[in-house]
Amino acid sequence: MNPFAWPAGIHCAVFVSVNFDAEVFDLKSTTEDRLYGRFSYGRYGVRAGLPRLLKLLERRGIAATAFVTASDAIRHPDAVRALRDAGHEIASRGSDLTPLPALGERERDALLHGRDALARITGEAPRGFRAAGGEFGPQSLRLLAELGFTYDSSFQDDDHPYLIAPTASTRLAELPTVQALDDSLPFSARHTHARVMKIWREEFDALYREGCLVPLTLHLRGDIGSTRAARIAALEGLLSHIADQPGVRFMTGAQIAAMTLASGMIAEGDPVAPHQATLSVTPYRGDLAVKPI
């Protein structure tokens, strides 16, 4: 079992993260010259959503972590600086939303571009990373460590942070996320915000009871994100409930990663290594064995 323990005074850390995913998300379906109409929900996130979210976080006194692609950051440097100036952490989401395994030999350059584009805008290299679609190639963790990242937040395999050693001499903190606490999936299924908040409250209460990491994953977008006025209001109700619980501490990814790296816990080896032999003789069969009719 993961031996991680919160420092004295903290019963449960809440990690509010924001997947920026503006036009870069729409560009998975269209081209730069057609970012209108149905392909403008990303722009909504920057124009209308971000100011509203920033106000909410300020009211609640919460420092969040925004994961931003180079593509969106270059398009919206002022938005990135506004997040930073409000005390939020800027972390990387890669160059664009192309899944890392699809990049082949371009993967290192893409990760480097993702890092440096943010560094040029904020004056500081990002420490955290979250993969597009949660997809990693076999070399991704090693590349992240080599490029100076100190943590990743893309896995969904534990209730607490832990350490990975992609190579013998490198360390990455892993801040696992929780699928049920990602707004984009239920909103993509067109659930109401009341229903999503019902899920989140139940999930939070149970995680809190056990002192687990509570990773909330928000999106800025106007479609599958949480920044419409009614959704922000619903979210504020939940954040208020969370803040009312004794021992809750809102923390950024970088803060949790620093705590994890300083914990003295033993780093685990490359998660792929034990499976490499089997994977090398197993064909790709797609990731959905069961589909709705």
Add this chain to the structure above:
Amino acid sequence: MTSRTQLPPDLRCAVTLGVDFDGPSHEVGRGIAPLGTHSWGRYSARCGIPRHIEMLNRQNVPCTFFVPGYDAQCHPDTVRAIDAAGFEVAAHGYLHEAWDLGAEEETKLLHKTDDILRQLIGKPVQGWRSPSGRKTANTMHVLKSMGYVYDSSDKDYDLPYRLRFGSGKDDCIVELPNNTYSLDDFPFFKFSYTPPSEVLAQWKSEFDAIYASDRFMVLTVHPRSGWGSGTPARTRIFEQAIAYMKEHSGVRFFSSAQFARWCLDNPRHLEEVSAS
């Protein structure tokens, strides 16, 4: 002509609980490295199984853990811990094969997983549940040849029955049908994103109807994260469902093997159904 299965009046309601381990085998078997979002299966051994064992001990009910052979190789200590806690370890494919296999390969893999599990727990494996529900005319012959007493994969009935798969005197195996549409966790967490409390209400409603009619309940969860139930909120509703069933008079919990043995000991209560 055998009559329909009918549980005797002194067995008011039988419940079998199943936890389908579904560790990294689920992704690795599909050619996907267990990284990032695809690390849900890693959660099973790290968090989900220990949490389920603790909860089941607290509720003091038996349970069957259906384990893919590959996951057992990856996490032998977890499988030994399941067995040491007194729960049944049963077979669930090797790489969670959710695709069609030829008879030769299927036979090989059924034996491979059986060898792995038997060596880990030091006793015979008694049952099998198909990963994804696929099985063939060959499968039951192989299970029987390995000494298995039950299969829990078919979806065609609400009660156990004796499945006849050949003309020989012993060409029978106990079938404990399951329901992966509403007495399972993944449909609600993979497809409909249903709040845990509503899934609990659904399972209670299913139980109420079963308690009033067929009196045989098979509930299945997965200890992984993502669409599984290893996480705190979902383990909690699994526990609340168990507690709810326990409140009803005459409810008896069995491991799948215990209940299959009951079926063997009470043959006149079981319908015999021919596979072909």
